[in-house]
Amino acid sequence: MKVLSVVGARPQFVKLGPVAQEFARSRADDGGSPGRPGEPIDHVIVHTGQHYDPWLSDVFFTDLGIPAPDVHLGVGSGSHGVQTGAMLAALDAVLDEHRPDWVLVYGDTNSTLAAAVSAVKMHLPIAHLEAGLRSFNRRMPEEHNRVLTDHAADLLLAPTEVAMAHLATEGLAGRSVLVGDVMTDVCHLVRDTVACRPVELPGGVDPASPYLLATIHRPDNTDTEQRLRAVVAALRSLPVPVVLLAHPRLVAKADAFGIALTGGNLHQARPLPYPQMVRAVMAAAGVVTDSGGLQKEAFLLRTPCTTIRPETEWVETLEDEWNILDNDVSRLPDIAVRAAPTGAPRTPYGDGHAAAAVRTALLTWGR
Ligand code: UD1
Numbered sequence: 001m002k003v004l005s006v007v008g009a010r011p012q013f014v015k016l017g018p019v020a021q022e023f024a025r026s027r028a029d030d031g032g033s034p035g036r037p038g039e040p041i042d043h044v045i046v047h048t049g050q051h052y053d054p055w056l057s058d059v060f061f062t063d064l065g066i067p068a069p070d071v072h073l074g075v076g077s078g079s080h081g082v083q084t085g086a087m088l089a090a091l092d093a094v095l096d097e098h099r100p101d102w103v104l105v106y107g108d109t110n111s112t113l114a115a116a117v118s119a120v121k122m123h124l125p126i127a128h129l130e131a132g133l134r135s136f137n138r139r140m141p142e143e144h145n146r147v148l149t150d151h152a153a154d155l156l157l158a159p160t161e162v163a164m165a166h167l168a169t170e171g172l173a174g175r176s177v178l179v180g181d182v183m184t185d186v187c188h189l190v191r192d193t194v195a196c197r198p199v200e201l202p203g204g205v206d207p208a209s210p211y212l213l214a215t216i217h218r219p220d221n222t223d224t225e226q227r228l229r230a231v232v233a234a235l236r237s238l239p240v241p242v243v244l245l246a247h248p249r250l251v252a253k254a255d256a257f258g259i260a261l262t263g264g265n266l267h268q269a270r271p272l273p274y275p276q277m278v279r280a281v282m283a284a285a286g287v288v289t290d291s292g293g294l295q296k297e298a299f300l301l302r303t304p305c306t307t308i309r310p311e312t313e314w315v316e317t318l319e320d321e322w323n324i325l326d327n328d329v330s331r332l333p334d335i336a337v338r339a340a341p342t343g344a345p346r347t348p349y350g351d352g353h354a355a356a357a358v359r360t361a362l363l364t365w366g367r
Helices: 010-028 058-063 080-098 110-121 141-152 161-169 182-194 225-236 248-257 274-283 292-300 315-321 354-365
Strands: 002-007 042-047 102-106 126-129 155-158 176-178 212-215 242-245 266-269 286-289 305-307 323-325
Touching: 002 010, 002 080, 002 110, 010 042, 010 058, 010 102, 010 182, 010 292, 010 354, 042 080, 058 274, 080 110, 102 110, 110 126, 110 141, 126 141, 126 354, 155 161, 155 354, 161 176, 176 354, 182 274, 182 292, 182 354, 225 242, 225 248, 225 266, 274 292, 286 292, 292 305, 292 315, 292 323, 315 323
Parallel strands: 002 042, 002 102, 102 126, 126 155, 155 176, 212 242, 212 286, 242 266, 286 305, 305 323
Antiparallel strands: none
């Protein structure tokens, strides 16, 4: 079976990691008969080029053992329409050349939507990994991307029971499969590898004393001056040093508004490669973020998280207050550093074997 993965942005490389390894293992395993679980998967990786800075892209391929992309579209940045349109224009020829049994798309970025639209127009079967997530916030570009991709796809690979329920509500239960969360696979694997390593913190912060790890990149937080000033002021006022792993969008907007990403307890740093990020989250007193992936990584690594958004797709993290929403940042100074909840850890994101379930689902549902 031939599967063509389309990825383009940082969180998609993290999801691709365990999937690419699982597909590579399938080639090493004894192959079954065609179309049956056990059949080797021939994997083609297409990188749209949505993220192109080495620390947002190349380091993930290297650290997660992902083979270099077979095709790189080199699309780069642009408005949503320009970026998505450029990907669409470039993908047709690639999909036509490879004619895969599945086009596998990941998450909710513009690269996800472009690949889904290109594939559906060419009558190629689409599988959507991380299907069924909903924020119900239509201001988020990711929300449009998710909904449109789910409705275009032939196979919906859902990470959680809640995602399965959303798909059923939208009439999509008949093509949905609960596979678990591939980010749990990679997060647990890397956690076990880095647990004994020293914590390396950028931004000159001492990892031996309590610190917070922060990321901010959602347009709702970065793209108006008043909002960004309020968020940065809140981060400066936190009771322990804050390592702000600054995404290029944040840096560009802060520069344009003349806002320094330092001052008070705030320390600006570059985004971290995945293993260093996992290690830094494990040792942090807390995480402050608007990233979906990081909320869940904090939960998986048992570090309290405060999310600067009005809602989250990863609602399971809110139980027991592992994650607290504080969109107006009014409570941030009081809650960003807080004791971890006690009680038996729950595992709503699966057992770390989601990639194997993805492989089985693709083989079982393949035509
Ligand atoms: C994208 C995804 C978002 C995801 C995030 C992870 C969409 C709509 N959004 O947001 O869901 O959470 O990736 O990081 O797909 N830039 C660089 N270097 C790069 C890439 C981008 O400097 O390698 C700058 C450019 O100025 C660009 C801006 O960052 O315009 C935004 O990049 P873009 O890919 O449009 O969206 P993200 O904010 O990264």
